[in-house]
Amino acid sequence: MSQVFGSNSIDIPSKESFWSVYQTIKNIPGLNIMEKLWASYYVYMDNDLFATGLLFFLLHEIMYFGRCIPWYIIDRTPYFKKYKIQPNHYPSDKEQWECTKSVLKSHFFVEAFPIWFFHPICEKIGVSYDVPFPSLLTMFYQITIFFFLEDAWHYWFHRGIHYGSFYRIIHKQHHRYAAPFGLAAEYAHPIEVMLLGFGTVGIPIVWCYFTRNLHLFTICVWITLRLFQAIDAHSGYEFPISLHHFLFIWAGADHHDEHHHHFIGNYASSFRLWDYFLDTEAGDTAKQTREKINKTKAEKTAKVQVSAEK
Known part of the structure; x- marks a missing residue:
């Protein structure tokens, strides 16, 4: 040929x-x-259809469980306890195994089916899979855009499924673990898997539909980084070298751990911006900050009123 x-x-x-x-x-x-x-x-x-389907399925499995294994080892290593956000809550082997079985069921019976139809969609909207790959600069700015767009998608839909029956029927499953761990990143109801997962897969598709400028390899890199972000956010560990110490808008494990601990607030996935500006930050630190801001506003209002009376 x-x-x-x-x-x-x-x-x-x-x-x-x-x-x-x-x-x-x-x-x-x-x-x-x-x-x-x-x-x-x-x-x-x-066979491009089969090749892309197999590539994406294996990529997801290898990167997901490959990233989870180090966190499992860390959970079983006493040295790292000082970095555990909730140091008195560790998942048992039974919980880890039950979570693994549930995640595998989701991967095979929920996510696998649409993966095999991904290549025809790519061809339809002009996603390239030829070589050479795009430049590193092109991949960097596209993936950066995907991170911000996915974060917005995740914030609003995640916040939405915390209301009323949506939480009870859909999202409650994911909150089974108040002290999250890596494997629990994709432990969720099938509807939640599809709804929030669209932010990861659907956003690149929409981007390419309008720009006609995207490579399949860029999507592979993006999905890998998004998986790592989700797993690390559920790791339950806060290190001195955690990314948010250097990139202040990055969410990280401390941000999402508070969400699981308090069952509300901190709805965004990758960044802290939406929760900060919409006043949905969770945890005692956020509560103290809000109380301080409200107290300052009240004091200013009181001063204005006193000045007006004079």
Whole structure:
């Protein structure tokens, strides 16, 4: 079969092993190792729909559980107890296993089905999967935009499912653990998985629909980073090197742990902006800050009234 990569056309025999395909493609000039592996994978699979479906399913499973394993080890290592936000609450092995089974069911019976239809959507709206990849700058600004847009989506819909029957029927499952842990990041009702998950997958689709400028590899990087953010936010640990110490608008584990601890407030996923400006921050520190602000406002109002009476 003949494949075209940029301005390069190359003939690759059918029914070759992945290694044989890679040995041919690696000679194409101007491609880095990741681009060569990517091209070899799609050529070897010779079925773009299946290749993309398998790629995204494996990416999700490997990155999700791969990121959860270190947190499981940390939970079982006494040295890290001093960094635990709720130091007297650790998930038991039974809880970890029950959570794992529930998450796997969600992955296979809720998320797997739409994953296999992702490639036709990509082709329809113009998502590219050719090589070379976009520049690092292009991927950086697109992923940054996705983080802010997903954060807004997550804030409003997460806040919405905390009301009345929405909480009781849908969101209560996720709040089973008042002291969250990494594996619990995707422990949720199927409706919540689809609703909040659209912010991760749907936003890049909408972006490409209007811009016609997005690569499948960028989506892979974005999904990986979003998974890491969600798992780390549920880790239950606050370290001196935690990102929010250096990027003050970043939410982090301390922000989301307060949400699970108090069952209200801190609705955003990645950033603190929505909760700060809409006065929905959770926890004792936020309460004290609000009380201080209200007290200051009351004192100013009293002074104005006294001055007016004089």
